[in-house]
Amino acid sequence: MAPSTNHAAFCPAPGKHLPFTVSPAPYTQPCAGELVIRTHALAVNPVDHMLPDFGTFMFTHIKYPAVFGFDVSGEVVEVGKGVTRFHVGDRVVGCAFGADKERNRNAEGGFQEYVVTMAEHTSPIPDSLSYEQAAVIPLGLSTAAAALFQKDQLALPYPPSNGAQAEEKKKKNETLLIWGGSTSVGSNAIQLATAAGYDVITTCSPRNNSYCQSLGAGACFDYNSPTCVADIAKAFQGKLCAGAVAIGNGGVDRCMDVLARTDQVKMKANRKRFIAMVSFTFPTPMPKSFVFPRFIAWMIYWNSAMAIKG
Ligand SMILES: NC(=O)c1ccc[n+]([C@@H]2O[C@H](COP(=O)([O-])OP(=O)(O)OC[C@H]3O[C@@H](n4cnc5c(N)ncnc54)[C@H](OP(=O)(O)O)[C@@H]3O)[C@@H](O)[C@H]2O)c1
Structure with missing residues (x-):
């Protein structure tokens, strides 16, 4: 009733x-x-x-x-x-x-x-x-799934339904960068990407390394370290990169920096350097007055900077 x-x-x-x-x-x-x-x-x-x-x-x-x-x-x-x-x-x-x-x-x-x-x-x-x-679970999981599998995002193949296929896929040595692995979205993304047969390189604070590894990440890097981008690019040596998922403020910019290291980050044949952008980069600190014009000015600046960088 x-x-x-x-x-x-x-x-x-x-x-x-x-x-x-x-x-x-x-x-x-x-x-x-x-x-x-x-x-x-x-x-x-x-x-x-x-x-x-x-x-x-x-x-x-x-x-x-x-x-x-x-x-x-x-x-x-x-x-x-x-x-x-x-x-x-x-x-x-x-x-x-x-x-x-x-x-x-x-x-x-x-x-x-x-x-x-x-x-x-x-x-x-x-x-x-x-x-x-x-x-x-719902929004974090669906956001992660959209970033990895949707056609206009990374468009990776879905996790195979049987374990043998996943093992076969793993042998291809394809690696995904998940920036912000300890976030709610990142935790889901690591598990989904691992289930789909990808090796995962992620970022988090050092206290969350074992957490991210328990979810399936192969290597974790501290996003606050000044050498983080260089360290990740180095970790990609000898691997095929399947793209990146950028989570957290500044994540897109840093993922672009990693993928731009063409000498170290080798992309899968016929694959562009795709990044699925989960987070907008917000101004820090956020403006407290004239929020609308200052926010719009920031978005114009940031989008232009990203377009030039891209
Ligand atoms: N939650 C959702 O369903 C959802 C949906 C769509 C978009 N988003 C966007 O995804 C982002 C994460 O949201 P969430 O809810 O997943 O976060 P969350 O669970 O609240 O994640 C908190 C963790 O984010 C990490 N972090 C903080 N600043 C970071 C940075 N600059 N780069 C990388 N990691 C950082 C910290 O991890 P450490 O402790 O390891 O430092 C912190 O403990 C936000 O921008 C949000 O707007 C979220």
């Missing part, structure tokens, strides 16, 4: 993100292909503060008061027409796309008690995972 009450955390207006206002919100029944999750846990991602911070000029489609939030886990309370994979009471994790331009509705915002998700963006949770553990 549909619940009679729902509460959501509303962002009242762009640029005014804290505090959110918790107040009653309508309960929305699922349309075809959708389901409703009673939230048990949610995760906060960088985009959740970027949406309200830059809402006035980067996300102009959003209607306020708005319900943000992408990552949710909980139990299914209602399924829409045509949904056969899920049943009421199932433990699930999902990505809520209410802030997406195509969806653009509060019913699909994650920061509320009852969230509508699309069945294709929802997955069952195995018994071994708690709601809290599952909630951190």
Whole structure:
């Protein structure tokens, strides 16, 4: 039975993100292909503060008061027409796309008690995972997968379905650079790339070396070291580079520097020096006044610099 009450955390207006206002919100029944999750846990991602911070000029489609939030886990309370994979009471994790331009509705915002998700963006949770553990997966995993496998990103072949093929692929000695391996996106990217048969070179703080290696990275470099770019380029000697995933402020610039070392970084035949860009490089520190013009000026400068460098 549909619940009679729902509460959501509303962002009242762009640029005014804290505090959110918790107040009653309508309960929305699922349309075809959708389901409703009673939230048990949610995760906060960088985009959740970027949406309200830059809402006035980067996300102009959003209607306020708005319900943000992408990552949710909980139990299914209602399924829409045509949904056969899920049943009421199932433990699930999902990505809520209410802030997406195509969806653009509060019913699909994650920061509320009852969230509508699309069945294709929802997955069952195995018994071994708690709601809290599952909630951190969706956006980080899907961002990593998009960077590695989407046609307009690195377009790498998907992980093979059987281990023997993965072993075969590994023998090709192709190596991927994942800048920012200890981030949420990077942790997912290392595991996906390793499953797809690539050797991974990554960057992180030294305290996270063993963590990244436990996920599958073959070598880790400290991104704060002044010799980081040269050290990584050297590590690529004798290997074929499959491209780079740039995560974290400044990551794209540094990945370009690594791939530009043509004498050391050898690309796979017929492959350009592709970088999947997960993070924009933001000015540091962020401007506190005249944010819009200063941010635009920064973006023009940075994009021009990248175009020249590229
Ligand atoms: N989370 C998502 O779903 C998502 C989706 C799309 C885009 N992004 C973008 O991806 C980036 C990472 O987000 P996240 O949520 O994955 O991060 P996160 O899990 O919060 O990562 C935090 C870690 O990032 C590392 N780090 C900090 N500054 C760095 C830098 N300049 N270069 C490389 N690593 C750095 C630090 O690792 P050490 O402790 O090892 O130094 C820090 O512990 C952000 O720019 C975000 O906007 C994230």
